Each structure stands twice: as C-alpha cells, then as structure tokens.
Amino acid sequence: MEVIGSGFLAGRFADLAGSRPGVVVAAFGVSVASGIPEADFTREATRLYELIRRCERREEKLVFFSTASAAMYAVPxxxxxxxxxxxxxTAYGRHNLTLEAVLAASRVDYLALRLAHVVGPAQHARMLVPSLVRQIQSGAVRLYRGARRDLVDVDDLVDLTDRLLATGVSRTVVNVATGSAVPVERIVDHLEAELGVTADRAYVSEATSQPVSVARLRHLVPEAARIGGEDYYRDVLGKYFREYAATTAAAG
Known part of the structure; x- marks a missing residue:
C-alpha cells in the first residue's frame, strides 16, 4: 500500500504501508467542512485527477476518502x-460528491469511503473533538441546535478499510460509520465531565440530522457491527481527549 499525503489520516494509514500491494490511498486534501477557500478544493481535485490517471496506467486500486457527515447526508x-x-x-459536501462522480466516470479500480466524524491523535485544530475541547476549556462552546455526530475511532477506520480491501470490492462507495449518531450535547457533557469544566453553551442555528446507513459496510465486513453502541462514543472520546486538552493548556 502506498499512502499519499502527510496529514492526520496519512499518518494512521502508514501502519499499513507494507501490506496490500497495488493499493494507493489518497490521504490528502480538504479535512474540515467549513470556511474552505475555493483554491483548496481546486488543489485537491487536480491532485486526484493526476492520481486517477496514474492508477489507471499502473492498474492500481485507489482508495478515496469522502464524507458521510451532514455535509453529504442533509435530508431528515x-x-x-x-x-x-x-x-x-455545503460546498464541502458538493465537492466530495463531485470527486466521487469523477471516480465513477473513470476506468480506475477504486474504493470511495464516506467517513463519519473520525477521531484520533494529531487532528487539525478545527476538527470536531479538538475544537470542542478548546472551546470548553475556554469556558464557552458554540453548538448547532439538534446536531448529532457519528464518531469513529481512527484505528477502527484503518482496520475496516483493510478488511474492505481484503474482500476485493471494486468501484463502489461505502459509508464508514457506526450508524448511531450522538446528540452533540451528550458529547459536550462527557467532555465537560472529563475536563472538570462547565462551559456556557450558545446555540447558533438549527442543524439537519440524517442518520447514515451502515448496511453495506456490515454486509461486506460483518465485524463492523462491533463498533457503535451506547458506550462506544465515550470510549473514543476517553481515548483521545487528553491530547487535545494538553495541547490547549500548552498553547494557553
């Protein structure tokens, strides 16, 4: 497996670099869902186009990361x-859907993974858990009323991707999520309890919440049923929040 990129996902998929010959993972591009300059979308698209052409020539399989967030699934x-x-x-959701269409129209062997909210170490400060930890520690957190978030441990993402590749599934899109989105207030409640801080909450607008189907994922990889459940999101937060709390404290 060749991992192309240098960010959060690229770092975690590096563990698989010695396996899955002929597989190329496109672990680059836009990683946050809002406030993205058009130039960033253009840069990611151009790089993906070049990679598609390369994988076609070499008969390689291309793994592309899309989104299963409300940016994509926005209809209750x-x-x-x-x-x-x-x-x-959002523009982020439309961008990802467009790149999925480019893959589908090409001749490349691809696996497009629509990801829920992946959580892990060394994430961009504007991603969900680092952002919430920073806001809570500041004493004020901004939330979208009615928002729900489906959290997935990055280690589970890596494992499930490897298992999907082992099935040989080709030229398809798969949601990688638990199927059980958690109200954002419960995520904040848990982080506040862990941090020992109670933050003022400001609600900025209503949020659309559409659940994500995991039927295809669980059909292809039955082991995916192990992620999710009542305590899963708490385990994920407990595994990683301390890193972001320490980062915020050091910055302060």
Missing part, C-alpha cells in the same frame, strides 16, 4: 445510503 428521514439520493448541504 431514512438513513442515507450510498446508492440513494443525496442533497449535499
């Missing part, structure tokens, strides 16, 4: 499916 009701209609709510 039945769970969002990979083969169902989607109405992306």
């Amino acid at each position: 009701g039945e769970p969002g499916r990979e083969d169902g209609p989607v109405f992306p709510s």
Whole structure:
C-alpha cells in the first residue's frame, strides 16, 4: 500500500504501508467542512485527477476518502445510503460528491469511503473533538441546535478499510460509520465531565440530522457491527481527549 499525503489520516494509514500491494490511498486534501477557500478544493481535485490517471496506467486500486457527515447526508428521514439520493448541504459536501462522480466516470479500480466524524491523535485544530475541547476549556462552546455526530475511532477506520480491501470490492462507495449518531450535547457533557469544566453553551442555528446507513459496510465486513453502541462514543472520546486538552493548556 502506498499512502499519499502527510496529514492526520496519512499518518494512521502508514501502519499499513507494507501490506496490500497495488493499493494507493489518497490521504490528502480538504479535512474540515467549513470556511474552505475555493483554491483548496481546486488543489485537491487536480491532485486526484493526476492520481486517477496514474492508477489507471499502473492498474492500481485507489482508495478515496469522502464524507458521510451532514455535509453529504442533509435530508431528515431514512438513513442515507450510498446508492440513494443525496442533497449535499455545503460546498464541502458538493465537492466530495463531485470527486466521487469523477471516480465513477473513470476506468480506475477504486474504493470511495464516506467517513463519519473520525477521531484520533494529531487532528487539525478545527476538527470536531479538538475544537470542542478548546472551546470548553475556554469556558464557552458554540453548538448547532439538534446536531448529532457519528464518531469513529481512527484505528477502527484503518482496520475496516483493510478488511474492505481484503474482500476485493471494486468501484463502489461505502459509508464508514457506526450508524448511531450522538446528540452533540451528550458529547459536550462527557467532555465537560472529563475536563472538570462547565462551559456556557450558545446555540447558533438549527442543524439537519440524517442518520447514515451502515448496511453495506456490515454486509461486506460483518465485524463492523462491533463498533457503535451506547458506550462506544465515550470510549473514543476517553481515548483521545487528553491530547487535545494538553495541547490547549500548552498553547494557553
């Protein structure tokens, strides 16, 4: 496996670099969902186009990371499916859907993974858990009313990706999520208890919440059923929040 990129996901997938020959992981590009300059989208698209051409020539399999967040699944009701209609709510969601379409129109062997909110070490400060920890420690946190977040441990993402590749599934899109999104207030409650801080909460707007279907993931990789459940998000937060608390304290 060749991992292309230098950020959060690239660092975690480096553990698989010695396995899965002929697989290329595109672990680069836009990693936050808002406030993204158009130039950043253009840069990621151009790099992906070049990689698609390369993988076509060399007959390599390309792994691409898309999103299963509310940026993609933004219509309340039945769970969002990979083969169902989607109405992306942000430029970030529309960008990812466009790149999925480019892959589908190409001849490359690809696996596009729509990711829920992945949590792990050394994340961008604007991603969910680092951002919430920083805000809580400052004494004030801003939330979207009605927001829910489906958290996935990055170590589980790496494991599930490896298992999906082992199935040989080709030219398809798979949601990687638990299927059990947690109200953001419960995430904040847990972080406040762990940090020993109670922050003022300000609600800025209503948020659309659409559950994510994990039927395809669990059909392909039955072991995926082990992630999720009532305590899973607490375990994920407990595993990583201390790093961001320490980073915030050091910066302060």
